[in-house]
Amino acid sequence: MAGNTFGQLFKISTFGESHGKAIGVIIDGCPSQLPIDLDFIQSELDKRRPGQSKITTQRKESDTVEVLSGIFEGKSTGTPIALLIPNEDHRSKDYEHNKDVYRPSHADYTYDAKYGIRDHRGGGRSSARETAARVAAGAIAKLFLKHHGIEIFAHVSAVGTINAPHLEDLSIEELLHLREDNIVRCADPATAKQMVECIDAVRKDGDTIGGKISCKVQNCPVGLGEPVFDKLHADLGKAMLSINAVHGFEYGSGFSGTEMKGSEHNDIFLPASGNPKTLTNFSGGIQGGISNGMEINFTVGFKPVATIMHNQQTINAAGDAAEIKGKGRHDPCVVPRAVVIVEAMAALVLADHFLRNKVTKLD
Amino acid sequence: MAGNTFGQLFKISTFGESHGKAIGVIIDGCPSQLPIDLDFIQSELDKRRPGQSKITTQRKESDTVEVLSGIFEGKSTGTPIALLIPNEDHRSKDYEHNKDVYRPSHADYTYDAKYGIRDHRGGGRSSARETAARVAAGAIAKLFLKHHGIEIFAHVSAVGTINAPHLEDLSIEELLHLREDNIVRCADPATAKQMVECIDAVRKDGDTIGGKISCKVQNCPVGLGEPVFDKLHADLGKAMLSINAVHGFEYGSGFSGTEMKGSEHNDIFLPASGNPKTLTNFSGGIQGGISNGMEINFTVGFKPVATIMHNQQTINAAGDAAEIKGKGRHDPCVVPRAVVIVEAMAALVLADHFLRNKVTKLD
Amino acid sequence: MAGNTFGQLFKISTFGESHGKAIGVIIDGCPSQLPIDLDFIQSELDKRRPGQSKITTQRKESDTVEVLSGIFEGKSTGTPIALLIPNEDHRSKDYEHNKDVYRPSHADYTYDAKYGIRDHRGGGRSSARETAARVAAGAIAKLFLKHHGIEIFAHVSAVGTINAPHLEDLSIEELLHLREDNIVRCADPATAKQMVECIDAVRKDGDTIGGKISCKVQNCPVGLGEPVFDKLHADLGKAMLSINAVHGFEYGSGFSGTEMKGSEHNDIFLPASGNPKTLTNFSGGIQGGISNGMEINFTVGFKPVATIMHNQQTINAAGDAAEIKGKGRHDPCVVPRAVVIVEAMAALVLADHFLRNKVTKLD
């Protein structure tokens, strides 16, 4: 109810502040007997970890995951899986200079107004550090999906005005290889180079820039998604919009579809013996809120990070004018580290709907 | 769990198929003692009703709302409010010709695959007729919000490639007047004229076209929205994406914000004695997922309606090629009737978060 | 959240007041393709219906169920099943004489204090009439359970100090026959006769009396029930305690088990090739909150009905002394009509846990 829980059957609850002892997550509803590869969970966290390249924040956190419960002899037991990620680099003093002021376009003011408690230590619960817990939980969701043959791939499709071309029809394995070959996590090498240069220039200027992440899901079975309100794309949209800095979500034809005519946009079914395919896929793999077996695809838009290295005018808690200093360690562009967060949230939505779909029909 | 319920504290559950006896909604959690104006509920339904102008479907339904429970002597009692809207024009035979085929880009195939039941009568539960129930419930949410001074306004901001200009700073009362003065429900009269012409031409061609609806919320108190997952814009996004034909959602700076720099995008706080204002509002009235007291604004993208008056290639349930005839009565463009649905869903999200915010702080 | 919904996956929401237009229920989560026998639903309602014998209230209601949605060509479609039961005999004037006073041990005072709305028409939402909606929903849950071979049987095991003996090992079919052969619904004919005499004497005296209902479930598969909080018996207990007038619940050895020693109480497992049996069944078919395949059994205690035909001292809304007249039409003992309510609630709990158990293990 207080918004710290996501999912219905494959359900996660995250906890922890950026400068407390630890952050963590409880995964409740993961079926028993799933082999849990802890190295895989850690490798996912490493993709989100700060300090991984010159275009990410230099804050140092190893983000080492610790299992407290729910796994026995390498398998899920069906009981809650509790994962803990201790906070190491909680230099609260980095935030002392901003103790009394509200940082522009951050959550300082709204949290203070809502809760009557000012935790000035770098965002507290509103910090994107919370997403590490989601990545850990998402890794388990990915293991569950992989067991059922479902695969997810996201990459950076835009930084500022630099857009990646439509990707050739490569396998997800190939795409992952291309993506992890550069620090911006764009699967198109030429575009990736431009993106890195752009972010580096923005960083040197003490500024930040927005971007987009595109994601696709392959081998999704037909039937996932619950009409009316829990349409698959509605739950994907909520999942993505709950990630820090996200301002937009579109799937299939998205906003460009608003300019099309029905006769262009309709996806014609092709004769087939098994699950039918469609000639085009403007539906983005989802019709009536339910997966139709085609590739699911969507795009997520991120605003530029609010913390910049410029001094800015703002106010303090009394409402008086104040200046905020541009200090600290922050990301010039959030998308390279957010790729794995987008994948994690997509995996959580799909795992949840996979389970929900199991009780749809009479045996 | 099966996706027919929306909201946590101000909660609605809809039921009913397009060609059954009735559709309806239960509103559970509306506080007691709220005066309920039934004429207002009906006037909201009239804005969604089919057959209201030449650019909407000619299907005839009076959509008359009937109260079954929860209202006593003109006020909510705190018990579930059940509203019923009988179906009148259920000409199932209009759909007989499509009984055995899957209509392209409709939910026929996915529902059949998911449930193993083919209700060929015009969409059944996947029909946009279900949204009438949402409009009725949304009208009660609007009454609740009005009691607290909160106002919502949506209008058609694009049809195909025709975009409305940014609206002048008019009051919501004035905007409503301008919007209801034309059949496309765009508050800019010149643009509205073009839009009507466009839709009419598309209609004559037996085709359909997409569009956008923009919505804003005024006088929203500071503090609505629950981090981490139930951010106000995440719940608004899910609400909008759950409306039939919606393919995209953006708030504040939206996708255009992905191209901006932090130094441009940050909303500077202005000194103030009460709630602070910001110089710009790229945050769309929401920071850290919580309303900051500024105007909330977002845009929703709708794909073109899938039912067109052209013959189309498709398949039947056996997977064999079939042709679908372009017959029946449908909307050439969904946005004029969807304006009130967008407002209804926004009202439901805000009413829910208004109540949720009441248990945040110790008394 | 407002307490009108029960269940997680097989979920019901009831609505309606005793003196409004109708009461009803939405069943959300019933799997598709279940054959729905409307005559069976009606026959269940007939067992709860007022006016069925000399020992029940003479209020007249046919309690005819009407299907609004969710059933197509005799089968559930997987969408919400809406059932409506119109109110016929809403003689509000029967209640006019009590308009200003709080009836002792009724919910008049607490509802007024909680909601600030006084619906004096015979209890409104707190009336046991609401349980008709549960019986209709429970009938569908029973059909679902029967499809899986699970059977439920309840009967009146005590009226006042008259207790039925432990029933011989008869089939549920035989027990049902014995139970429906008398108006008090006790499966032991000799005890039933005493009970009817007792209730009739109490009725003539204008008084009321309490009683107990015992229930058992046969052929329940092993594994239903979710630790830690949603233990099968905890959900059964809540279900029973939510029925009007219930003051106690016990399962297996119940309160008598508190006087036993572990060496007496432990149910010894017997060697077996399939599901093991136990020598005794003090566990009541549930161990660790999970069904173990043995017969599930529990007992529910009902207080005497609060409406009596005596004049009573009470207060009005101003807190002043008032006298309440003993008039109207009410049950001298609630248990004969409550047998089918107990069964309905048990069926709803079991159907819900049956579905929940389907997502426990990896496929």
Place this chain on the structure above:
Amino acid sequence: MAGNTFGQLFKISTFGESHGKAIGVIIDGCPSQLPIDLDFIQSELDKRRPGQSKITTQRKESDTVEVLSGIFEGKSTGTPIALLIPNEDHRSKDYEHNKDVYRPSHADYTYDAKYGIRDHRGGGRSSARETAARVAAGAIAKLFLKHHGIEIFAHVSAVGTINAPHLEDLSIEELLHLREDNIVRCADPATAKQMVECIDAVRKDGDTIGGKISCKVQNCPVGLGEPVFDKLHADLGKAMLSINAVHGFEYGSGFSGTEMKGSEHNDIFLPASGNPKTLTNFSGGIQGGISNGMEINFTVGFKPVATIMHNQQTINAAGDAAEIKGKGRHDPCVVPRAVVIVEAMAALVLADHFLRNKVTKLD
């Protein structure tokens, strides 16, 4: 959904197995600004702790609580409060001898059947050790209730056939003093003495015995409890029945009320200027599922602990006959340590309903 979460607005989720690294709890929904007294939380845990007297298990656990999140400068922040209790004495080898057999009247068999995973280390998730997490969370709920003037008191009212007399009208402070003055936690000193002797004799005999705990709530405001399904006593009942070894729950007149007549049982309202009182309190402080301002009272029945120091016949996982040895360290009677668990669960139910009641009426 998997049953590890309790409550709606004041919500807890527990995790952890008896022989893993730690158990813990997330409290989500505790309002911000509540002063949190960690010493009080620890003192509550100390009352449940094993090894505290000669009549409890000699297993050694300090049960030291650690705060991971949600508390800043001594106050709740409104974000999830994560509490961890490391496991110290996880002598799994104590359970090696029972590795292959199902202990009678334990959850070994049902867990194995349900999850397909056998965690033989002393019960795993089904162990009563999980209740330590509830006690920690319940302590925070108690602090919340105390802030609002609400007080809870439970004590052992029966061990085997030894029943405590009805307690004189003492203050809760006095009762607590009397209760904590003896190791069985019965507030009547003479009865306590008999109970201790009884348990000690049972212990020496290698056996166990059942008992009862009675609980009352004072100064509960009028209006807590949500009809229809979430009646206050229904949620209390579920809470109590979810505690290990509980087989029965009754409130107010309870099962003895089933033998009464309405004319005896009705609680007559007395004229008053403020909240009315009733002459008797057979309603147990709850009418129509809603608190009426009178003292709330209920009784909980516990079966004898299943682990006894006798050898017992049982079966192994193959279904073959096996003998189980009477070894290990266990409680001869669970009620002395369960008093604080009953209070904790009652506090959680009341805190939850206190918050739920805040959104009932229009402001």
